[in-house]
Every structure is written in structure tokens, then in C-alpha cells.
Amino acid sequence: MFNLAKMLLIILLLNIPVFPAESSTPQSTDFFSMIFVFMLATFIGLGVITRVSRLLHTPLMSLTNAISAIAVVGSLILTGSDYPSYITWLGAIALFASMTNIVSGFLITDRMLKMFKSPSKASGTGKSKEDKK
Amino acid sequence: MIPAVVQTAYIISTALFVFSLNWMKDPKTARRGVFAGVAAMIIAIGSTLVEPGIVNWDWIALAIVLGFAVGIPLSKVPLTAVPQRTALSHSFGGLAAGLVGTAKFYLWFNEGPENLTAFRMIAIVAEIILGYLTFTGSLMAAGKLQEVKWIPQRPVTYRGQNFINIGLLSIAVIMGILLILNPLQFTYLFPFIIILALLFGILLIIPIGGADMPTVISLLNSYAGLSAVAMGFVLDNKLLVTAGALDGSSGLILSIIMCKAMNRSFTNVLFGAFGQVQKGAQTVEQRTVKTETTEGAAQILEQASSVVIIPGYGMAVAQAQYRIRELYDLLSKNGVDVKFAIHPVAGRMPGHMNVLLAEANIPYEKLVEMDDINPDMAQVDVALVVGANDVVNPAARHDNSSPIYGMPIINADKAKMCFAIKRTMNPGFAGIENELYFAEHTFMLFGDAKAVIGELVKQLSADLIGTEK
Numbered sequence: 191m192f193n194l195a196k197m198l199l200i201i202l203l204l205n206i207p208v209f210p211a212e213s214s215t216p217q218s219t220d221f222f223s224m225i226f227v228f229m230l231a232t233f234i235g236l237g238v239i240t241r242v243s244r245l246l247h248t249p250l251m252s253l254t255n256a257i258s259a260i261a262v263v264g265s266l267i268l269t270g271s272d273y274p275s276y277i278t279w280l281g282a283i284a285l286f287a288s289m290t291n292i293v294s295g296f297l298i299t300d301r302m303l304k305m306f307k308s309p310s311k312a313s314g315t316g317k318s319k320e321d322k323k
Numbered sequence: 324m325i326p327a328v329v330q331t332a333y334i335i336s337t338a339l340f341v342f343s344l345n346w347m348k349d350p351k352t353a354r355r356g357v358f359a360g361v362a363a364m365i366i367a368i369g370s371t372l373v374e375p376g377i378v379n380w381d382w383i384a385l386a387i388v389l390g391f392a393v394g395i396p397l398s399k400v401p402l403t404a405v406p407q408r409t410a411l412s413h414s415f416g417g418l419a420a421g422l423v424g425t426a427k428f429y430l431w432f433n434e435g436p437e438n439l440t441a442f443r444m445i446a447i448v449a450e451i452i453l454g455y456l457t458f459t460g461s462l463m464a465a466g467k468l469q470e471v472k473w474i475p476q477r478p479v480t481y482r483g484q485n486f487i488n489i490g491l492l493s494i495a496v497i498m499g500i501l502l503i504l505n506p507l508q509f510t511y512l513f514p515f516i517i518i519l520a521l522l523f524g525i526l527l528i529i530p531i532g533g534a535d536m537p538t539v540i541s542l543l544n545s546y547a548g549l550s551a552v553a554m555g556f557v558l559d560n561k562l563l564v565t566a567g568a569l570d571g572s573s574g575l576i577l578s579i580i581m582c583k584a585m586n587r588s589f590t591n592v593l594f595g596a597f598g599q600v601q602k603g604a605q606t607v608e609q610r611t612v613k614t615e616t617t618e619g620a621a622q623i624l625e626q627a628s629s630v631v632i633i634p635g636y637g638m639a640v641a642q643a644q645y646r647i648r649e650l651y652d653l654l655s656k657n658g659v660d661v662k663f664a665i666h667p668v669a670g671r672m673p674g675h676m677n678v679l680l681a682e683a684n685i686p687y688e689k690l691v692e693m694d695d696i697n698p699d700m701a702q703v704d705v706a707l708v709v710g711a712n713d714v715v716n717p718a719a720r721h722d723n724s725s726p727i728y729g730m731p732i733i734n735a736d737k738a739k740m741c742f743a744i745k746r747t748m749n750p751g752f753a754g755i756e757n758e759l760y761f762a763e764h765t766f767m768l769f770g771d772a773k774a775v776i777g778e779l780v781k782q783l784s785a786d787l788i789g790t791e792k
Contacts, residue, residue: 221442224556224564231565234341235572242347244667245687247577247674248405250347251544255412257340257360258551258570261419263371264558268426269386270377274433278379280426282386287415287422289390290397292364295412297398298405300357305681306350308688 249302256295262288332370333562339363340566344573350687367562402682403639406671410465410540413547417457420550421517424450427557428513432506439506443557448499450553452520457546459524464539467528468671478532488526495519531592533636534713536671538581538592545574577673584667584693586719586729612748615766617775620742621782627704629660631696633733634676635669637710637745641772644683647709649780651685657787662689664696664706664733666714697734706738708759710772715743716757741765744775 242250265288268281339359346356377383400408424447431438466474498512498519531539548570555563582589624630632647654661663685669676677690693714700706708715715735718725735741736759743760745767759765768775 221556224559224561227561228552228555228564228568231337231568232572235344235569236576238341238344238569239573239576242344243349243353244665244674244692245350245677245681245690246347246353247580248409248672248678249353249674250344250573251409251540251577251673252405252412253343253347253357253360254544254548254570254573255409255416256364257343257566258416258548259412259419260336260340260364260367260563260566261416261423261551261554262364263367263560263563264423264554265386265419266368266371266383267374267376267558268423269382270372270379272376272378273426273430277426277430278382280422282382284419284422284426285383285386286389286393287419289387290394291412291415291419293391293394294397294408295394296357296361296364297395298400298408299360300354301398302402302405302678302681303350303353303357305678305684306353306687307681307684308351308686 245306246303249299252295252299252302256292256299259288259291259295262292326374329370329374332366333560336363336367336562337565339366340569344569402678403642404469405678406536406540406675407465407468409672410461410468410543413540413543414458414461414465416547417454417461417543417550419454420547420554421451421454421458421520423554424454424557425513425517432510436507441503444503444506446553446556448503448516450550450557451517452495452499453546453550453553455517455520456524456527457543457550459521460528461524461543461547463525463528464531464536464543467531467533468536475529476533479529484526484530488523491519491523491526495523533671534668535585535592537668537673537675538578538585538587538589540672541574541577541581542589542592543574545571545578548572548574581668581673584731586727586731612760612767613765615742615768617768617778618782620766620768621779621786623740623742624654624659624705624707624779625657625783625786627659629662629703630654630705630707631662631664631700631703631735631738632707632709633664633666633711633715633735634680634709635666635711635714636671636675637712638772639670639675639679639710641710643709643772643776644679646773646776646780647680648683648685650776650783651689653780653783653787657783662691662696664693664735665690666693666711666733669711669714693731693733700734700737703738704740706735706741708735708741708743709776710744712745712757715759717762718756718758722758735759736762736765739764742768744768744770744772746771 239250262285265281265285269278269285340363343356343359343363346352346359397408397411428447431443463474467476470476495516498509498516501509502512502516528539548567551567552564552571555561555567578589582592632651634647638644638647651661663680665676667673670679677687680690681687713727713730715733716727717732717736719727719730719732722728741759741762741764743765745760746769748760760767
């Protein structure tokens with residue numbers, strides 16, 4: 191847990207722009223700090239994911255699916271801003287695709303996780319649909 | 324530059340995403356992980372919407388409503404169809420990344436070519452290649468899993484396939500480099516890169532068979548995450564980079580686990596075209612298998628003290644999970660210790676069997692990983708193989724001419740007795756004869772898995788009532 195907290199701290203620090211907008215020229219993007227963030231986030235990802243229970247790999251995949259649909263942020267800006275109409279179109283399709291992933295990803299993950307029961311809860315309860323036949 | 328309030332919101336979102344994945348380490352805390360993820364997403368979307376530049380509210384509303392309209396039904400698919408749903412959502416993720424990259428390129432190009440810096444161009448090229456190849460590749464994978472008619476299920480191979488695939492990708496990459504070096508002169512190449520990436524995605528998945536799907540889905544998961552990372556680079560948005568990196572590393576780890584579980588490398592999965600009927604399989608001499616009736620099998624199961632059930636994709640196809648649950652209930656009630664041995668690549672995606680059995684109300688403590696159960700297999704009275712094939716083939720351990728040689732397997736053959744439920748004697752997906760069926764203490768129960776287990780349940784409950792009286 192301590193390691194995780196430390197990793198979180200690093201990533202939080204890296205998210206804060208160290209050099210706040212000095213100029214708004216296109217070149218101002220600090221790619222090296224982006225690569226830093228990417229590298230550290232990948233290490234955190236590797237560390238966290240290796241500890242995920244193997245029982246839960248299917249829900250894990252649908253959860254990360256929903257999480258990577260954070261692309262919704264980019265689609266929102268493209269769709270919402272006052273850009274030429276073809277950009278709005280492309281953005282709207284991207285927004286639709288990301289929203290679909292968010293909604294279905296989180297819902298199905300929760301649906302699957304609800305099914306994982308420990309023995310005390312599972313025994314006796316929740317007769318299957320097939321039993322009634 | 325993104326305002327400080329939004330940055331703060333993004334930081335909180337990032338932290339919540341990490342916690343969300345961290346809570347997936349245990350089924351007890353896992354649902355908390357979903358709530359953390361949802362909270363992070365709401366914070367991220369909310370803070371983006373308060374940005375001043377947003378004016379097209381009608382378009383946003385329309386896309387969000389449509390997203391819900393499609394997303395909700397997609398979350399209600401039967402659990403056997405979860406692999407194709409997952410592949411489909413990878414393809415949506417890839418599509419979103421590709422479209423945003425395309426839009427950004429033309430936007431910057433029209434606003435003024437000085438916007439197209441080398442770094443941005445590298446990010447855009449990476450984003451569109453990854454995005455579009457994930458889009459068509461995952462769509463193909465979803466089609467194969469859903470068994471859509473016009474998509475061949477069996478691997479399609481032809482001479483020079485790998486040459487063509489790698490060639491296509493190289494051309495796309497070379498075009499990308501030209502575009503990065505001189506975006507103004509080579510602007511016309513942009514659509515061609517998109518087309519090549521789309522084509523490459525399709526051709527990459529065509530030679531892949533069902534047994535390799537768990538690896539391929541994980542790999543596509545990784546690509547979808549990486550395309551989100553590339554989008555983060557394009558948009559100068561660290562939240563996208565972190566969330567995408569989490570997804571990418573998750574896909575990477577799952578692919579590594581899947582590859583290890585099949586004793587194969589990435590290149591072998593992607594370019595090896597497994598699943599063709601291997602030469603040499605025909606030369607195996609005709610050997611006889613022993614069969615057992617369900618009455619006999621039921622009696623043996625009743626007298627056993629420990630039973631290990633080994634499920635495979637065949638169980639999902641036959642929808643036998645609920646019958647297995649009944650069998651589990653009856654045997655447990657009778658004092659038999661019943662466990663389930665789960666091979667990492669059983670099913671069509673990582674962890675598929677666990678979800679299917681959990682749906683049938685099998686407590687998760689009874690689902691045991693291959694590595695944990697193998698040392699105990701020799702003490703097990705009965706191994707019951709339901710719809711699994713290659714993952715229990717002892718040839719993987721000793722026959723170095725076998726295509727699956729070296730693949731870790733569940734040692735069903737080491738149990739004191741083994742029952743294998745199978746429809747016919749046809750070889751499985753990999754087209755390999757399974758030595759297990761010819762072993763001395765293996766008995767076949769021919770028939771549909773659901774029907775056979777139903778019979779076993781009927782026999783057992785009759786016997787048990789008989790003994791109680």
C-alpha cells in the first residue's frame with residue numbers, strides 16, 4: 191500500500207504543470223514531461239495489474255476498456271468547440287464511440303462482479319433460471 | 324493551456340483510476356473499483372464540459388444519448404458473448420482515437436501549418452495507425468467470435484501472407500515518416516496511411532483461430548490503450564496519457580499471461596497461423612477409446628472423495644454451466660470435495676471460465692488456477708473434463724513433435740480416473756489428437772455436455788434419494 195501511495199504521489203506531482211504556460215505558441219507542449227508521465231503511468235499500471243486476481247481478468251478487461259474511453263475528453267472538445275462542421279462530425283462519432291464504451295464497460299463490469307460470491311452467500315441462494323424448468 | 328481547475332479535476336480522476344484498478348485485486352473490493360472508475364469518469368467529463376470553448380451542446384447531447392442507447396444493450400449481452408462485446412469495444416476505442424487524430428490533423432493544417440510540429444506529427448501518425456488498425460482488427464475479431472457468416476472462422480492463410488502484412492505496415496510507417504518530416508509536401512499521404520492501417524487491421528486478424536483469441540483480444544486491448552496515450556500526446560492532455568497507459572499495460576500483462584499459458588511468443592501468435600490441421604495428425608494409428616455410461620460414471624462420482632472439473636470453451640458452447648452447478652451442489656451435499664481447475668486460456672478471453680461459472684453461482688473459492696491445482700492432481704479421484712481439449716492433452720508435456728509441445732496443461736491424466744465429455748472424437752481447434760482420451764484410466768462420455776451432465780445429475784439425485792431411504 192505504501193508503494194502504491196508513493197507511486198500515486200509521483201504521478202500527481204507529474205500532472206501539475208511544472209512550467210505553467212509561458213507562451214501559447216504551438217511549440218509550448220512539453221513532450222518530455224508527457225513522456226515522463228507515460229512512462230511512470232505504465233510502471234504503475236504494470237504494478238497494479240499484476241496483483242489483480244486472476245479470477246477477475248474478464249471484468250478487468252471490461253473495466254480498463256471503460257477507463258481508456260477517457261478519450262471522451264478529447265472527443266468532447268472536438269465536438270463542442272466552434273470548428274468546421276466536418277470536424278464536429280468526426281468528433282461526434284468519436285464521442286458516440288467513447289460514450290458507448292464508458293456506459294457498456296462500467297455496467298457490464300459491475301454486472302459480472304456482482305456474480306462473484308463467496309461460499310456463504312452463494313450456497314442455497316440464487317437458484318438459476320434453469321432450475322425452474 | 325488547460326485551466327487549473329480542470330487540471331485539478333484530472334489529477335483526482337487519475338488517482339481514482341489507479342485506485343479503481345487496485346481494488347480489482349480481490350473480488351471483495353472489486354465493485355468499489357467500478358464506482359471509483361465511474362466517479363473518475365464523471366469528474367473528467369464534467370470538468371471538460373465547463374471549459375469555455377464548448378458551444379455545440381446539441382451535438383454533444385445527441386452523441387451522448389446515442390452512446391447510452393447503444394451502450395446499455397451492449398452491457399446486457401449473455402456472458403458467453405462477453406469476448407465479442409469486449410472486442411467490439413476495443414474497436415470503438417480505436418475508432419475514437421483514429422477519428423480524433425484525423426480531425427486534429429486537418430484542424431491544425433487549416434489553422435496554419437506551423438501547428439504541425441514534428442512531435443505532434445509523430446503523435447498523430449502513431450495515433451491514427453494504432454487507432455485504425457485496432458478498429459478494423461477488433462471488428463474482425465468480434466466478427467469471428469460472434470461467428471458472423473461472411474467472416475471465416477477458420478484461420479485463412481495464403482502464401483506470402485506475413486510478407487504482405489509486414490509490407491503493408493512498413494509502407495504505412497514510411498508514409499508516416501515522410502509526413503512527419505514534411506507535413507506540407509506530403510499532406511496527400513494522410514488518407515493513404517488511414518487506408519493502409521484499416522487494411523492491416525483486417526489482414527492481421529484473418530489468419531487467427533479461435534484458440535488464439537484470448538491473446539489477440541489482450542493485445543488489441545493494449546493497442547486500444549496505446550492509441551488513447553497517443554491521443555493524449557496529440558491533445559497535450561495528461562489524463563488521457565495516464566488512463567491510456569493503465570489500459571495499455573493491462574492489455575500487455577494479459578497478453579503475456581496468455582502467451583505463457585500457450586508457450587508461444589507474440590510473433591508466433593500473430594504470424595504463426597495456429598489452428599490449421601497439422602500434418603502428421605493423420606498418421607496417428609487408429610486407437611480405441613473406452614466409453615462409460617452415465618449410470619456408471621454417476622456411481623463413481625458418488626463414491627469419490629475429491630472431484631476436479633476442468634471446463635473449456637465447449638462448456639460455454641453447450642451452455643452447460645447451470646447443469647454443472649447442479650452437479651456441484653449434489654456432490655458437495657454428498658460430502659465430495661469438488662473443485663474447478665481453470666486453465667488461463669480456457670475460453671475465448673482471459674478469465675472467461677471464471678465469469679461463466681460465477682454466473683452459475685459457483686463460489687469463487689472453488690475456482691482454482693492451473694498452477695495451484697496441478698500438484699494435487701495425483702490425489703484427485705476423478706477429473707471430469709467438460710469441453711476442454713488441448714489444455715488437458717498430455718502430449719504437451721512429452722511429445723516434442725506435437726504442435727502444442729511445451730504448453731502448460733492441467734494434469735487431468737494424473738488423476739486416479741478421468742471422464743471426458745465430448746460430442747464426437749473429432750480433434751479440437753488445433754486439430755491435434757488428444758492422448759488423454761486413449762489413456763488407460765480415461766473413459767469417454769459421448770454426447771452434448773449439457774445433456775450428459777443433466778443425465779449425471781438425474782442419476783445422482785436418484786441414487787442419493789435411494790440411499791437416504
